Amino acid sequence: MTTPPATLPSTMSGVVLTGHGGFDKLEFRTDLPVPQPGAGEVLIRVAASAINNTDINTRIGWYSKAVRESTAEGGTPEDDDASWTGEALHFPRIQGADCCGYIVGVGEGEDPGRVGQRVIVRNLLRTPVDFRPFECWTFGSECDGGFAQYAKAPSAETYAVECDWTDAELASIPCAYATAEGLVHRAGVKAGEVVLVTGASGGVGSAAVQLAKRRGAKVIALAGAAKADQVLALGASRVISRGDSLVAALGADSVDVVIDITAGPGFPELPEVLKRGGRYAIAGAIAGPIVELDVRNLYLKDLTFFGCTFYEDEVFENLVSYIERGEIRPNVGATFPLEQIVEAQKEFLSKSTAGKIVLLVPQG
Known part of the structure; x- marks a missing residue:
C-alpha cells in the first residue's frame, strides 16, 4: 500500500449480513478488519452508501425461484438460489451496492496519486469475471x-467524480442510476418518444424519469399520488396515481417505451x-x-422485451x-447513520419517502 499502514486503523465499524432472513440478520459491529487492497485495487474510506432493493431482496432470500410474492411480503431464506446470481451467498457479507468515499490507499501497481480522490464504485464489477x-x-x-x-x-x-454534490447525493448514483441508465440505454429511448416509468418515486424510477427526460423523451410517471409533485419536479410531464387504470388514463397503443421497476398485478396493462x-x-x-401476459399482445403488436440486469461498460x-456536466441530480429523500440500517430499511420498505434513502458512514 502507498498509504502507510500506521495511518489507518486495523479494525472498523460496519454492518454484516449473517444469513438470509429478517432484520436480525443485520449485525452492526465495531471489530471488523479493515480490508487490504491487492494488486489493481484501491482502499476507500466510505462516506455514504444508499439503500437499494437488491440489499433487501438478498437479505430476505427473495431472489429464490420459490418466491412468488412482492419484496414487502418476504422470501425463502433457506434456499440456495436466494441470491441474484442463483448461487448460494457466502456469509458473513458486508452488503452495500453503493459506495461514495475517498481513496486512502492503493494496491500494487496502482497510481499513488489517486489517494485523496472522491470516488464512486461501479456497482456491477466486470474485472472479477474478465469482462x-x-x-x-x-x-x-x-x-x-x-x-x-x-x-x-x-x-x-472506481471513478473519481468532480462535482459540488454532497456525499449522500453521490452515493445515490451507482446502483439506482446505473440500473436506470441501463434500462433507457437498452430500450434505445430517443428524443420525442413517449416513455412510461413505473415506480417513479423510488430510487431507480426517479432516476429513469430524469435520464429519459435528458434524452428528450416525454415522460409519464406512475407513482403514489402523495409524491406526484416531487416526480413532476424531476421532469415528468404527467403523473398517474398508482392503482389507476393506465388504459383508461392513456388509451391503448399510446406509449413508445415502458420502463418497468415493479411488475406485479399492474403488469397486464403495460x-x-x-x-x-x-x-x-x-x-x-x-x-x-x-405476472399474467397475453402473448398475443407480444407478437401481434411486434413488441420487444428487454430484461435488464447487466449493463454495458459505457453506461457507468x-x-x-452527466454528473460532471450538471445534467442530472439525485433526489435524496432521507439519511440515516449506518448503525440505524434497520430503521433505514424499514423506511425504505414503507415506500413513504420519495427518492433515495442514504446511510452516512461515521469515521473515528
Whole structure:
C-alpha cells in the first residue's frame, strides 16, 4: 500500500449480513478488519452508501425461484438460489451496492496519486469475471461492499467524480442510476418518444424519469399520488396515481417505451398501452415477480422485451459525464447513520419517502 499502514486503523465499524432472513440478520459491529487492497485495487474510506432493493431482496432470500410474492411480503431464506446470481451467498457479507468515499490507499501497481480522490464504485464489477459478456459481480454481494467504514474495489472500476454534490447525493448514483441508465440505454429511448416509468418515486424510477427526460423523451410517471409533485419536479410531464387504470388514463397503443421497476398485478396493462413496435424494459419486480401476459399482445403488436440486469461498460462512464456536466441530480429523500440500517430499511420498505434513502458512514 502507498498509504502507510500506521495511518489507518486495523479494525472498523460496519454492518454484516449473517444469513438470509429478517432484520436480525443485520449485525452492526465495531471489530471488523479493515480490508487490504491487492494488486489493481484501491482502499476507500466510505462516506455514504444508499439503500437499494437488491440489499433487501438478498437479505430476505427473495431472489429464490420459490418466491412468488412482492419484496414487502418476504422470501425463502433457506434456499440456495436466494441470491441474484442463483448461487448460494457466502456469509458473513458486508452488503452495500453503493459506495461514495475517498481513496486512502492503493494496491500494487496502482497510481499513488489517486489517494485523496472522491470516488464512486461501479456497482456491477466486470474485472472479477474478465469482462465476459453478461457476467459481473455485484459490489456488496459477491464481494464486500459499502456498509462499512472502509471498502476495497478494483481501481479500474472506481471513478473519481468532480462535482459540488454532497456525499449522500453521490452515493445515490451507482446502483439506482446505473440500473436506470441501463434500462433507457437498452430500450434505445430517443428524443420525442413517449416513455412510461413505473415506480417513479423510488430510487431507480426517479432516476429513469430524469435520464429519459435528458434524452428528450416525454415522460409519464406512475407513482403514489402523495409524491406526484416531487416526480413532476424531476421532469415528468404527467403523473398517474398508482392503482389507476393506465388504459383508461392513456388509451391503448399510446406509449413508445415502458420502463418497468415493479411488475406485479399492474403488469397486464403495460403491453396494452405500448404502441405497435413498442419496447418494454424491466429491472425489478418489487410488486411481485409472477405476472399474467397475453402473448398475443407480444407478437401481434411486434413488441420487444428487454430484461435488464447487466449493463454495458459505457453506461457507468456516461453517468459520470452527466454528473460532471450538471445534467442530472439525485433526489435524496432521507439519511440515516449506518448503525440505524434497520430503521433505514424499514423506511425504505414503507415506500413513504420519495427518492433515495442514504446511510452516512461515521469515521473515528
